[in-house]
Amino acid sequence: MTVPAAPDAPLLRIDALTKSFGGFVALNDVSVQVRKGERFGLIGPNGSGKTTLVHCISGALRPNKGAVIFGGEDVTPLPPNQRSRRGIARSFQIPRPFRSMTVLENLMVALDFAAGRETLESTAHRREAAMSILARIGLAAKAESPTATLTQVELRKMELARAMATGPKLLISDEAMAGLSTSEVDEVLDLLMSLGGDDIAIIMIEHIMQAVMRFSQRVMCLDAGRIIAIGPPAEVMANARVQEAYLGT
């Protein structure tokens, strides 16, 4: 089943993806590729299909048509946990922590079931790994706090930390900055910039334009389930259709 990816093959290839809910077509024939280590921005008005696309990539939804190819392998029939083991991680638009657990335990879930678990055989090793991720994210002081006591920005960070703990090759951040103050937006943006790199591609869904412009190497704009523009951020922003659909001018 697994075909070794060619050196310049894309990390993620979305192939003619269509997803409809009853008569409503949420995604219509969407095809796009994301390179290894790329910082990819995904924008579009509310209801344009951004989160549906994320659900299809992470496995929470099965597309009606089309395929999701990850690392050269067709992952379309796989459940989310199998995709997680292959390197697809995500955060949620509305944070979904494991509420009965502490921050550290949330990360331990990821490490307990991660693909590379063999290298972290003992619980002590996994704890250490979780603590080092928390330190990187800036949540080390909250490790033993129950998730119920976290602020909004801390919850967002915790979700990113938990996603990182699965050892991803692709991290999808679904509006991690929604509802945050300006300084908090900068904080989370810096964090996302630092998490990406040679090994981890990031797809960032965001409504905050300065953040998208600063973050993305490429931007894609969806409207009513179709791609209306894709390319360098400045180019996409200048696109008349994007301005019409998204900015409403």
Add this chain to the structure above:
Amino acid sequence: MQRRSIAFWLGAVVFLAAMLAMTQLVRNEYPFFAGYVILQFVVLAVAWTILGGYAGYVNFGTNAFFGVGVYTAVLLVKAFGAPLPVQIATAAVVGSLLGLGVGLLTLRMRGIFFSIATIALAIIIETSITNFRFVGGAAGIQLQRPPVTAPFDSYVKMLFFVQALLVVIAVAITRGIQNSRIGRGLHALRDDELAAECTGVPTLRLKLLACVISGALMAAAGAPAAMYLQYANPDSAFNLNYSVSVLAMALIGGTAHWIGPVLGAILLGATQQLLAVTISSEVNVLVLGVMLVLFVVAAPKGVIGLVQRQPKRRGGSK
């Protein structure tokens, strides 16, 4: 962890030794007759907690698994005159297979739908047994106890000790699950199933595993009941009271830790036995209802929630 394990197994040995000593020293049979029922409920409540507490899937079909255990034993005795250990082992296997089947059919449903499906299961199996003439059908079946083996001087005392053994096995397995990554995975999927999946937790596999282990233990607990009563009929073996009592015991004790259902079963089971002697066996159900309401209102996390007001949770095992 290491020290705690030693303490746990030491406790288990002391418990079994005490139970064995009791069977040798106490003459009166009644304490064993009543104690057997309490121990049986401890096994059922602990087994229920694996799926109902850790994974948050409320199983209303305890009576289905229990009854299947009873009738597996009846069938084996009737057909082959099988000895007690064989009855219990086979019941556990049948219970695990039933758990697997139920799990595959129903675990994709969530919340109340899963609970309703488990009730339906109990009704279907009870109806089948009612129409199964070989094991007595609706009228039930009388069973003859074989002669008792040393060192026990009565069959009830032996069954009491056997049930005590089952308690240790059930608690050891449940404790093992709680302290392993399986336990953490079950807790994660109870909190949020989609988030658990996306974090790499194979939720369906874990739920199936929980259902299989829970089912095996419940059926094993039911197997000796046939010989305990020397009689079995579908009405009592598949009585919905088992489901309700076990659920109440687990919730009253608290489901975050294996000690919860143990305490709950002892507390409620002992109260029921006491009331059955002093007032009437019908009053049981009333008391159960009142206690459940009291606990849901005053101590939603059960007895263990009362004991450790500020539950200390750690990344490691407990």
